[in-house]
Amino acid sequence: MCELLGMSANVPTDICFSFTGFLHRGGGTGPHRDGWGIAFYEAGGYRDFRDPHPSVRSPIARLITDYPIKSHIAISHIRQANVGQIRLANTHPFTREMWGRTWCYAHNGQLEGWQALPLSFYRPVGDTDSEHAFCWLLAALREGFPEAPELVACDAALGERHRALWQRLHCLCETLRAKGVFNMLLADGEFLYTYCSTRLAHITRRAPFGRAELSDAELTVNFAEHTTPDDIVSVMATEPLTSNEAWVRMVPGELLIWRQGRILARLTPDSSAFAP
């Protein structure tokens, strides 16, 4: 199984602490030796770093921990290959452009019958179930929504304008979950979408900030020393990354829509309710 790491924050934040713990799972404490990648939405744009080698030995991964890149959304993935060879084209995250935004996606799990998902607008470059599903999903969104819903300042109005889009996205995720295991991180630079099929947990850190201890490496950070009282930083991971904090586990079929560190909307299979 692969592992996912995500971040949503209301201020440009480096993900070094979480990435350090996550990195150790890439061939260190974990079996995920088949490549890794990390994507950042910075104030000025998008970039990603990918490497088909284990993250614990990757000079590029070391660069990321040494050269803190501050972003408001980040998505990372370490891979244990099941479908598709170990090569760069099969290394998450995957990206495509839609509506003039760079969409970034990483998947944990395995799908059955994914080859039958019809492709149109976007085509996979590699040969994984994950990228195929991404191409299918994004094209389905694009067909339903040729233009992006308008971005407005008010959260309630933002939710209202995006309701149909997010319900469609939830429906597409549910279709993929029915084909196997589909834990997903997806972002477009404005929103981070986290969808849980089996395993995904999150934590929101805000004032008063405390200390956190990594589960996978001997490292403790006192967030109070690195933050201001208004900062809100949420981190999502396949398994909780720290040993002394209360992570929230998502439930199967749950889609959370994050913006600036906070949950803007929550969609579940049982409820068409659009909370919070």
Added chain:
Amino acid sequence: MCELLGMSANVPTDICFSFTGFLHRGGGTGPHRDGWGIAFYEAGGYRDFRDPHPSVRSPIARLITDYPIKSHIAISHIRQANVGQIRLANTHPFTREMWGRTWCYAHNGQLEGWQALPLSFYRPVGDTDSEHAFCWLLAALREGFPEAPELVACDAALGERHRALWQRLHCLCETLRAKGVFNMLLADGEFLYTYCSTRLAHITRRAPFGRAELSDAELTVNFAEHTTPDDIVSVMATEPLTSNEAWVRMVPGELLIWRQGRILARLTPDSSAFAP
């Protein structure tokens, strides 16, 4: 003016030597302080590294010179901003997926009336003339050629199958050249396309390999120590990068199609001839 650097090789080759010289122009010997990027087509896929900071002070650029990435096609760009702010979204190279291939593009020059080029399939993420032109150009290719021409082993057959596509590409480049200055590097993982509007030079290195001295940094390399007799490596740059080799300057309106270090086809405005 920005500067371009490209490479096409028949064996996975690192571009460290050329990139070192090129890098020095990014705020060192040259005025190109507004960001840089480099893209690699490796055996297993595509990746790029981009930074909106001057390349001479960029830790990511240092990584690229210290950690030789071997590729058969590389495209690099250092930027002196004219249209569009200095930010990551405006930093070349730009990429889009077409036909299940990652297309990569970098532009040197400035266009007039680029806002009127109609957009359809692809939309710019940033706000440069360069990315707008790329989105227009790629969509125009896609409209004319919904599927990629078949790749075959024989060069002559390959050229025959791609003739219409390459003529269309040349025509699109000529349209852009009529709008200002349009020197371009474009690649799809199979071919590297170099188009000259005003300034672009190239050199092909093959056995017997000799020594080369960088123009912009005190560095000499003896390629004979790093190559085998069958290697063919071609490098393209806005201005020749070495002081002791005979670079060939392209002529305005010339499109060269490179594969595995060699020129596969040459298209010019004066001739519909399709040589060599």
